[in-house]
Amino acid sequence: MRLKLTYSFGTITIHDFFLVGEMNEGVLVSYELNQVLIEIALKYFPNKPVIYISRRKNSYSVNPKVYLKSMQIKNLVGIAIVLENNTVIDNTAVEKLFISKPFEIFNNFEEAKFWATNLYNEKLALF
Numbered sequence: 001m002r003l004k005l006t007y008s009f010g011t012i013t014i015h016d017f018f019l020v021g022e023m024n025e026g027v028l029v030s031y032e033l034n035q036v037l038i039e040i041a042l043k044y045f046p047n048k049p050v051i052y053i054s055r056r057k058n059s060y061s062v063n064p065k066v067y068l069k070s071m072q073i074k075n076l077v078g079i080a081i082v083l084e085n086n087t088v089i090d091n092t093a094v095e096k097l098f099i100s101k102p103f104e105i106f107n108n109f110e111e112a113k114f115w116a117t118n119l120y121n122e123k124l125a126l127f
Contacts (some may be wrong), residue, residue: 005040009033010058014044017120018051018113025058034066041073049077049123051116055109057085064091067098077123078102080112 003014010023019041023029041050052070070076078101081092092105102119106112 003044007036009036012037012040014040017045017049018053018116019044020053020055022055022057023060025060027058027060029060029062029066031063031066031069034069038070038073041076045075047075048127049075049120051078051080051119052076053080053082053109053112053116055082055084062091062095064095064098067095071098071100075127076101078104078116078119080115081105082109082112083107084109
């Protein structure tokens with residue numbers, strides 16, 4: 001499966017077992033925007049594990065408290081952050097404090113996909 005959803009805040013690409021989010025420059029990932037992401041995860045992955053991969057090509061802000069709500073999604077099994085742009089401010093240390101599921105940071109998308117594949121295969125047995 002590969003479907004690209006375009007929103008005013010950015011794009012979400014849906015793959016077989018992971019979502020890829022690319023936020024637009026200057027966006028604030030707030031509770032409302034996070035709710036859209038949660039609804040996408042629940043709609044496209046209702047009964048199987050899903051991993052969220054954030055491709056941080058642009059500079060934007062994340063209210064780290066949104067992760068508290070995201071951690072309640074039972075089938076969300078991990079989050080990967082891809083820091084592809086050296087000019088993007090790395091706030092992942094703060095974000096990690098709010099995340100209780102596997103969370104990794106990568107320099108390129110291929111590494112994140114490899115990690116997501118392994119995590120998915122590991123967690124699939126639990127579903």
